[in-house]
Amino acid sequence: MDVLRRNNVTLSGQGSRTMVFAHGYGCDLTAWRAVAPAFMNDWRVVLLDHVGFGGSDISAFDPERYDSLGAYADDLLEVLEALELNDAVFVGHSMAANVGMLAAIAQPSRFASLVMVCPSPCFVDDADYTGGFSREDVDDLLEVLDANFLGWSRSMAPVIMGNQDRPELGTTLESSFCRTDPDIARAAARVVFLADHRAEVPRCPARSLVLQTSSDALAPVAVGEWMHQHLPHAEYQLMNATGHCPHMSAPEETIAAIRRFVA
Amino acid sequence: MDVLRRNNVTLSGQGSRTMVFAHGYGCDLTAWRAVAPAFMNDWRVVLLDHVGFGGSDISAFDPERYDSLGAYADDLLEVLEALELNDAVFVGHSMAANVGMLAAIAQPSRFASLVMVCPSPCFVDDADYTGGFSREDVDDLLEVLDANFLGWSRSMAPVIMGNQDRPELGTTLESSFCRTDPDIARAAARVVFLADHRAEVPRCPARSLVLQTSSDALAPVAVGEWMHQHLPHAEYQLMNATGHCPHMSAPEETIAAIRRFVA
Numbered sequence: 024m025d026v027l028r029r030n031n032v033t034l035s036g037q038g039s040r041t042m043v044f045a046h047g048y049g050c051d052l053t054a055w056r057a058v059a060p061a062f063m064n065d066w067r068v069v070l071l072d073h074v075g076f077g078g079s080d081i082s083a084f085d086p087e088r089y090d091s092l093g094a095y096a097d098d099l100l101e102v103l104e105a106l107e108l109n110d111a112v113f114v115g116h117s118m119a120a121n122v123g124m125l126a127a128i129a130q131p132s133r134f135a136s137l138v139m140v141c142p143s144p145c146f147v148d149d150a151d152y153t154g155g156f157s158r159e160d161v162d163d164l165l166e167v168l169d170a171n172f173l174g175w176s177r178s179m180a181p182v183i184m185g186n187q188d189r190p191e192l193g194t195t196l197e198s199s200f201c202r203t204d205p206d207i208a209r210a211a212a213r214v215v216f217l218a219d220h221r222a223e224v225p226r227c228p229a230r231s232l233v234l235q236t237s238s239d240a241l242a243p244v245a246v247g248e249w250m251h252q253h254l255p256h257a258e259y260q261l262m263n264a265t266g267h268c269p270h271m272s273a274p275e276e277t278i279a280a281i282r283r284f285v286a
Numbered sequence: 287m288d289v290l291r292r293n294n295v296t297l298s299g300q301g302s303r304t305m306v307f308a309h310g311y312g313c314d315l316t317a318w319r320a321v322a323p324a325f326m327n328d329w330r331v332v333l334l335d336h337v338g339f340g341g342s343d344i345s346a347f348d349p350e351r352y353d354s355l356g357a358y359a360d361d362l363l364e365v366l367e368a369l370e371l372n373d374a375v376f377v378g379h380s381m382a383a384n385v386g387m388l389a390a391i392a393q394p395s396r397f398a399s400l401v402m403v404c405p406s407p408c409f410v411d412d413a414d415y416t417g418g419f420s421r422e423d424v425d426d427l428l429e430v431l432d433a434n435f436l437g438w439s440r441s442m443a444p445v446i447m448g449n450q451d452r453p454e455l456g457t458t459l460e461s462s463f464c465r466t467d468p469d470i471a472r473a474a475a476r477v478v479f480l481a482d483h484r485a486e487v488p489r490c491p492a493r494s495l496v497l498q499t500s501s502d503a504l505a506p507v508a509v510g511e512w513m514h515q516h517l518p519h520a521e522y523q524l525m526n527a528t529g530h531c532p533h534m535s536a537p538e539e540t541i542a543a544i545r546r547f548v549a
Binding site: 024025027028031032033034035037039041067078105106107108 | 287288290291294295296297298300302304330341368369370371
């Protein structure tokens with residue numbers, strides 16, 4: 024129960040199979056509110072918040088422990104262990120796609136498959152690899168975020184969400200960012216935006232679905248294609264959806280893609 | 287996870303304390319939909335379905351196993367063990383009040399306290415004990431239920447619910463009855479309506495709240511008073527609410543009573 028409380032685990036739905044949803048940076052389990060209920064008639068649904076976000080135990084956030092995405096993967100594995108859960112379908116958005124991949128490498132039997140929503144193994148360009156940002160770009164982003172987290176949230180949320188013809192989507196994401204403790208947001212941003220998990224991608228044992236949107240300010244199409252090429256067992260879908268949060272902006276297309284993958 | 291799936295356990299809410307809700311005969315966890323959310327900001331909330339009802343694993347229902355309420359209590363303890371849960375507040379309606387009591391006698395440390403909503407340790411009158419029904423009454427009820435479960439549901443749901451000025455409440459209960467597998471409904475009815483747990487009541491180790499309504503076709507006021515007198519650590523509240531399902535017909539009064547008790 025302590026682990027479940029720490030990660031604000033919620034359990035719902037019915038079925039013999041289980042789908043686990045994990046959110047991206049600055050979000051929480053409510054990010055799945057338009058997607059997860061679609062599976063509750065046929066699946067057990069587990070939602071969780073990473074430590075430091077949403078309804079997690081904020082006091083459990085220690086920047087020394089959470090100095091890499093591996094710590095979040097360890098937490099995920101503890102949740103799956105507490106639930107005695109194997110062969111789960113894990114749906115992770117953005118940072119959580121890496122978290123799920125690291126967890127699946129550590130304990131393959133926990134995962135039947137991974138759905139990676141807008142994954143990026145590394146935001147920084149490097150030789151032949153296109154992450155979408157120079158190191159200078161990322162340093163600038165982190166500097167602004169450090170100096171003024173609320174200002175960063177206000178300006179970046181609409182860019183990350185895209186879909187600027189529906190500004191309420193950006194506002195929802197901005198509100199989610201702003202609910203985050205600024206100190207935690209700063210520490211976690213450094214981990215998320217400087218992570219480089221390209222070396223682990225070819226070792227991912229799980230069948231995977233890469234959901235790449237047509238236009239994503241954080242993960243350009245080249246990144247989704249790179250994931251597809253380097254994951255050993257990946258399917259790739261270039262979505263009609265745009266923006267970095269298709270589970271929020273295009274839930275129907277996201278649901279349909281997951282359904283087809285797990286059918 | 288198998289136990290959690292078997293009992294369709296749902297987990298939600300946030301907080302350091304946990305409240306567990308269990309439904310009465312022919313109902314399921316949706317019976318708590320007007321009460322449980324009131325606690326989700328301050329409590330972890332566990333909802334479950336007894337085996338044979340709602341979204342539980344119907345295939346796990348074996349009439350030989352579920353030949354007494356003790357089997358449901360064993361299931362409850364397995365759920366609490368799976369969640370590593372101690373010191374829970376358990377809220378049980380009708381049959382589930384007995385289930386919680388039996389579980390608390392078996393493993394006291396799992397329970398901080400019990401809220402018994404319309405409990406009855408025994409429906410059949412016996413010497414000085416007023417249960418509300420003669421044995422012949424109960425036999426008649428079971429005979430009608432055996433012969434025509436849907437007919438029984440249609441005629442009994444409004445009587446059990448009371449509040450006939452709000453017929454939609456009776457319809458909701460009838461619908462809940464009708465979702466139950468008729469064979470299971472028949473087998474479980476025999477166990478529920480012929481149960482006699484008067485001998486266990488004085489052995490209940492947990493602090494308890496008896497919620498008795500002013501008019502209850504299944505548990506007359508004398509039964510609530512009997513519970514109050516024989517439970518070692520009981521508080522008693524005669525509610526303004528009427529009918530056997532105040533959590534459905536008078537959720538605000540039910541919430542307020544639980545809040546005061548756990549404050």
